[in-house]
Amino acid sequence: MGGSSFRTRDVDEAREEIDARYYANFMDVIERGERPFAARFDTVGLGPLMIGDLSCGADVRMRFGELGAFHINAPMSGTMELRQGGGDRLLATSREAVLLDPAGDTSLDRWSGDCRALSVKIDAAALRQRLEQLLGRAPERGLSLGPRLDITRGPGLGWVSFARQVAAGALAGDGFATHELVARPLQEALLNGLLLAAEHPWRDELAHPRGPVRPxxxxxxxxxxxxxxxxxxxxxxxxxxxxxxxxxxxxxxxxxxxxxxxxxxxxxxxxxxxxxxxxxxxxxxxxxxxxxxxxxxxxxxxxxxxxxxxxxxxxxxxxx
Structure with a gap:
């Protein structure tokens, strides 16, 4: 699946686009006030990743079932209020992204009208396989990511900036990010970077590998x-x-x-x-x-x- 620049003022059309690019969902506008609904979805598929620059213009809410994939919402402005699997409210802001696991019914209780977000879907099997390859062994338990990611500095900021840059290049139509000689290393770099940035039991081991590198x-x-x-x-x-x-x-x-x-x-x-x-x-x-x-x-x-x-x-x- 390649890149798409999608625009609509129709909620049902926006819902269908999110369904096609990300997940089946229910979407409605919370309050029809001064901000008119005007969805702007720029998305690009890069192997196991779907990267989007998304905004709706008006406050909306959405409901999903289990995502079946890892997912990151990193607002550039505005906020997103989310819940997953009956857990506590998670607030995504321009300072802190929210990471969602594949399991657990997911709701986006309020996506603020002024929120423009980097929204990234990551194939769960691909991320787990990448972790196995980096560790050189199968992890002793399933992979789950911590729900919060600081995107003001360090690895979190670096990963979000990198993802935006890769997506922007692909959407610009230069073809570099999707060329067969470049696409696979870029995809692996995004998976590697996420595993270095997100909280999980093997992050320190990946950041500071022990022992000699295998030949x-x-x-x-x-x-x-x-x-x-x-x-x-x-x-x-x-x-x-x-x-x-x-x-x-x-x-x-x-x-x-x-x-x-x-x-x-x-x-x-x-x-x-x-x-x-x-x-x-x-x-x-x-x-x-x-x-x-x-x-x-x-x-x-x-x-x-x-x-x-x-x-x-x-x-x-x-x-x-």
Missing amino acids: APVKRAMDAVRARPEHPHTSSELAALARVSVRRLQESFREHVGMSPMAYVREVRLERVHEELRAGDPDGLSVGDVAWRWGFTHPGRFAAQYRARFGEPPSRTLRG
Whole structure:
């Protein structure tokens, strides 16, 4: 999805545009006073991100279900009052942005008429995968971001400024931000920057990595596994992707990862199963189907490996 400059004075048309670019929603004007409703939505899709410069002209309120994605509202002016999952009110201002998680019904109780906001939707799976790649391992629990981000200084200000700059270039039609040689690094830089700016349990580790950086062949193999953990990887295939011999890759993995390449494949698969079972509906999801989807073809062996890794059988994880 490319860039769009959308203008309307019709609330239903604005709602449909937000639905198409972001999420299904209900929108209405709170008070029809001096400020006429006049939506201005400039948006651009960049792989796993949707970046928008949004304003409505009049005070509005909106209701959403679960977003299913991470989301940032960073006003350049005015305010946004939000709630998520029955929690406390969150106020987004030109000094402090609000970060929303994928889960939890979301409401925008008041979007002030003078509010022009940077509004960024981030694909949840892409951000989690990027965290795994940066850490070099699967996090031991799900990713959740702190709800507030200082955008007056430091990483918060830097990230918001960078996102605006990238979006402005794409909307200007210069094509640079969407060129295949540039788009992927830009998208990764935005994901990396968010993980460095937002509050979460691994931020310090990302900002101040401990120990030696893993060599390029190991990183290439790890990235390939994390991109497609369900694929029937073999040591020889991973060695070819890493551009080293099988023996050299095995030695490097044991030195820098603490396990063999195939053990690493199993660990990543187990983490993906664990994540899907934790988020799944016990009435509509089968442990066997999930295990098969992520490359486990032997039920008994899978169950034993899962219990050893997480301290409980997979059925208990699914039941919550």
